[in-house]
Amino acid sequence: MRQVYLDYSATTPVKNKVLEEMLPYFSENFGNPSSLYQIGFKSKDAITLARSRVAQLIGAEDKEIYFTSSGTEADNWAVIGTAKALKPKGNHIITSKIEHHALLHTCEYLEKEGYQVTYLNVDKKGMVSLEELERAITDRTILISIMFANNEVGTIQPIKEIAKIAKKHGVLFHTDGVQALGNLPIDVKELNVDMMSISAHKIYGPKGVGALYIRKGLTIPNLIHGGGQENKKRAGTENVPGIVGFGKAASLADENLASHIEKVRTLRDYFISQITTRIEDVVVNGDMEHRLPGNANLIFKYIEGEALLLYMDTKGIFASTGSACSSATFSPSHVLSAMGLPLEQVYSSIRFTVGDFTTKEDIDYAVDEIVEMVEKLRAFSPYNKDNVMNSAQSCNCQA
């Protein structure tokens, strides 16, 4: 069966060129980078090159890049590290309601530790308000953490303006750049961010490796304690093959950035236009202007997203939803909910993300199948144009 992967925001396949560079570091070049002999030096050199490549992709200096195990670890480190370092100054953190759980759950943890967190609202396009942000800052505020681009709807935040506000008030600014990396030009110096989390597996690199950019001159306490790796900032024997892969993926992303953006945007726009012309009552969530180039988040009215996903899976089409019924906790997407979408439309939403290996034929196949599936599912939905779902209707379950 044909397989059409439309979930590049979840993860990406490792590119051949990336894998090729990684492979020797599993076997012949297996040395510990901390060892004082040749195969150790080889590993150390490989990490040095990777660091420089990753730095290059975001306009940082090499020594401002600290490798971690994931974007999640980088988020934890940035937020918890800052919170601990600046406790004498204050205990207030500002973030948004649409952050990744890596950020939200870290903030919730800090709330239990006595910190105060403001979760900024977003508008219906998923954008934070700079006015609301500035109003939220108090003399106790120690950190602003707002994601660069959202993983569900792809909305890109005004990072440069947020950084300006943070600077004006002398507050540190961290951004989760995991989704933005490799999908937008990023220059941390021009943006003036203090910290940024990134990850390899969203840019055709391996899973299990991320990094935190920490602006030079800024010091935050370590999250992981142990040996002296990563300039004594992040202990643990380095994931050498992973870091090498991250480096290669970063240099490929840097080389191909413009063509990648153009390619995925064209395919994404084609997908959206095909779906919305061929299926009635499909609505695009988010903002078409300030949006990641490969992201399409669509509401298929009158049917449940999970049912459509399951159907798509039977035809080899892979996408995702953070929708109803997806877990025992019955938690619908916090992002779409924060954007003010009524629950029944949250349940009907699906995220499609295209990437470097997506072809027009993939899109054509997916669209043909989706048209048919939506028709089939709608045929036995109790809802339709004349009987619209109404979120005012009471719920007799305990959702």
Add this chain to the structure above:
Amino acid sequence: MGMYNEKVMEHFTNPRNAGTMENPDAVGSYGSPVCGDMMEISLKIEDNVIVDAKFRTFGCGSAIASSSVATDMIKGKTLEEALALTNQNFVDELGGLPGAKIHCSVLSEQAIKLAIYNYAKEKGLVLEGLKDFDPNEEHDHE
């Protein structure tokens, strides 16, 4: 290995009894889009026997598969026999559902009971299986 077994997937992709019928003798709707699940069941009833059943469901794969088996299972059953069926019977018939999805089958049980409740009320029938049934009762889907 997917999330659901083959039988669930078969009922999901080829649901039996999907749709509506002309002049149903009884209709029951349960759930709401706010919960993420909504099922409407229509019944044809002759001499207290369910001779036909149709459903329309807004919900996930397990809600649709449960609707399919549930409507299949109640056809040919007396009202009392149909009332005796619980969501566990539907889950068993499907060969099991993932733990987090068991609650989706409650939808079918409740919609069937509601349809029969509405019918009994209209016809003035007293049914043993409805003795403890409260149409406004809240279910936690567990």
